[in-house]
Amino acid sequence: MLEKILSWFDSGTAKCIICSRRRDKLKYQKNGAGICFDCYNHLMKGKADDYYCADSRINRLFAPFEYSDNLRAAILSLKFKDCTAYAALIAQLVYDALPLYYVYSDYDMLLPVPLHPSRYHERGFNQA
Numbered sequence: 001m002l003e004k005i006l007s008w009f010d011s012g013t014a015k016c017i018i019c020s021r022r023r024d025k026l027k028y029q030k031n032g033a034g035i036c037f038d039c040y041n042h043l044m045k046g047k048a049d050d051y052y053c054a055d056s057r058i059n060r061l062f063a064p065f066e067y068s069d070n071l072r073a074a075i076l077s078l079k080f081k082d083c084t085a086y087a088a089l090i091a092q093l094v095y096d097a098l099p100l101y102y103v104y105s106d107y108d109m110l111l112p113v114p115l116h117p118s119r120y121h122e123r124g125f126n127q128a
């Protein structure tokens with residue numbers, strides 16, 4: 001068993017944060033974790049949600065991915081299991097998705113969700 005675990009590191013395989021499978025090649029990789037090509041392609045083909053708000057101060061909201069299944073699990077691992085290496089990978093997904101759905105001049109700002117100071121102190125980082 002130990003040899004198999006060590007072989008993962010020797011062979012360069014890393015775990016995909018979305019499907020949890022170890023892969024020889026990943027679309028993105030950081031600190032032993034990554035996003036495999038299958039999951040990346042699946043997410044990029046998904047339909048983003050584009051909302052128009054009744055609130056006159058915000059006229060449009062955009063979510064690049066559906067918050068469900070394996071992506072949700074990866075985000076929860078980032079937030080609650082201290083998997084901070086996931087942050088850069090998830091940020092890369094959002095960065096890659098924006099041009100698929102948006103004309104950059106079509107929005108005023110990209111606004112991360114604020115985090116309450118007590119949560120920030122507890123968690124040690126803002127996942128947004």
Ligand SMILES: [Zn+2]
Nearest residue numbers: 016019036039
């Ligand atoms: Zn995957």
